[in-house]
Amino acid sequence: MLCAMNKIFSSTILAFKALLLQKSRSILTILAISIGISAVIVVFAAGRGLDGLIKGQLDTFGTGIIELETKVPNVGKTSSENGQGQALGIVITTFKNKDLEAIKKHQNITHIYGAVMGQEVVTYQDVEKKVFLQGVSYEAPEVDSTQIDQGRFFTKDEEESLQQVVVLGYSVWQKFFGDEDPVGKSISIKGNKYKVVGVAAERGSAFFMNLDDNLYLPLKTMQKRVLGIDYISFAVAKMKDSSLSKQTQEDLTFIMREEHNITDPNKDDFAVNTMDEAQSMLGNIVGTVTILLVTLVCISLVVGGIGIMNIMYVSVAERTFEIGLRKAVGAKRKDILWQFLTEAVIVTLSGGVTGIVLGAILAYLIMLVAVAYGFAWTYSISLMSIVVAVGFSVVIGLIFGIYPAKKAANLDPIVALRKD
Incomplete structure (x- = not known):
């Protein structure tokens, strides 16, 4: 157990040193991931803010409310859904x-x-x-x-x-x-x-x-x-x-x-609606929009992950001699694999943490703007959004770092030393 911990620690130190030698590349990669992660945080925070706003807006009409409105027969469920009748040129x-x-x-x-x-x-x-x-x-x-x-x-x-x-x-x-x-x-x-x-x-x-x-x-x-x-x-x-x-x-x-x-x-030619139905309908709309936005953000993160994979491939190509030398002096395949995987995870995790901080700041600014315009907006960063952000960062690092890491681990030390 202690030996395994020592290996993890030494691989992490080596990964940090390797990343520090490529500061510009590492910073740009971290920035790309942090933008995507911050978008995840903002979307989740905006969803919670909108949900609270909707509940607050409905509360302004009082509790225990039931509404009756006109609708065009055989057209839509309610007048608001079928264009209030007037939009169709019809007045009930x-x-x-x-x-x-x-x-x-x-x-x-x-x-x-x-x-x-x-x-x-x-x-x-x-x-x-x-x-x-x-x-x-x-x-x-x-x-x-x-x-x-x-x-x-x-x-x-x-x-x-x-x-x-x-x-x-x-x-x-x-x-x-x-x-x-x-x-x-x-x-x-x-x-x-x-x-x-x-x-x-x-x-x-x-x-x-x-x-x-x-x-x-x-x-x-x-x-x-x-x-x-x-x-x-x-x-x-x-x-x-x-x-x-x-x-x-x-x-x-x-x-x-x-x-x-x-x-x-x-x-x-009428519809009877409760506030519970209105809240449920609006909540479903907010939920659907949130899911759609998170999906789009996740796609952008996957694109960022592909970028990480390409950068890692370049890194492996540039460090072929270093890999061959380490293998020649006794480093095992799993040591090389772990080092490159650790580098990928450190980059994405750093981007994730940076993105969480950036997203929290952006969500707070959105709240300030909403309040300035008179909306009862709630600032809330959920634990789930943080867990999703961190988890997604690690997963991206593992998925898109595994192939370059395997390539590095499978290099023949003799061929690697000759190449440089």
Whole structure:
């Protein structure tokens, strides 16, 4: 055992000395491997960061949420997957306010709000800007946990009587009023005056949309006075018990079919989705992209490994006399084999360690950029990514170093000494 350890130690020392004699070549090889390994670390870290970001973004919509949206029958699963209908030149108008009342009767639904959206020019004094308008039911804050910073949200009576009142998103308030208290003042939408009754608290971004850039109107006011429609685009409901989400989803699907007189599921003009499904779908997308990127990185590492093999072949050719001399003075075949394998592993392992450090730094910089843009990005370097990086480095060294090492070990010492 001690003898074996001594041989390993002496081979390692010889390998280090040989690599130091070829500094430029060794450094370039280490750099090539480190770039690939750092990419592995960054991809894994970005995958974890995206996963955390998605969960955080979904949390901004609250817990125990179930969503209903329109879809084009026989085209796709949901309106978002088949282009929201509008992208196909189709607008689904069958989702009505009465559907909300039917859904609200379900024992596991505590609150629900319908919504329609639009974009209009809004004016206050000499400030005029195009703003995203969202018509929502009065129960919206109970569903998506919207907090009110100033004033209040509009009431059921205001919605039912089509009152011209609005709640400003945090950014909208700042754009039009600065630090001025807007409550009680009026803004103009399509030439009509709307009284500001409140300002929503700052919410930030979700899925690349700034939630503070919206201006909220009562649903029916938006439908009748702004858009001139009688349908809704989607609805969001709050469940009493989120553990019953699957059963609730099935029940709401049944209710909607009853309301829309649908007997054939293929003719559904709506879809009922849970947050768990959304999270699972987005998680699968992130996972697939991560696997694809890791695969591409691994291919680049294999290319780097081929480069190592070529460099090792050149090294064997240049050191033929040295190999012959070592064999002539008693070095065995396995000693030569071990030395060249050790050189290959040291180079790739050094590249792996360097790549881990470089990847960790790059992942941290990505986190800083994401945070600077308002995303709740988590910096996390998993143990698995480090193990994969180190393991892959060693494997590359062994696989692509074995052939040159064998060539060196099989050299005839007499032929090798004559060659130089």
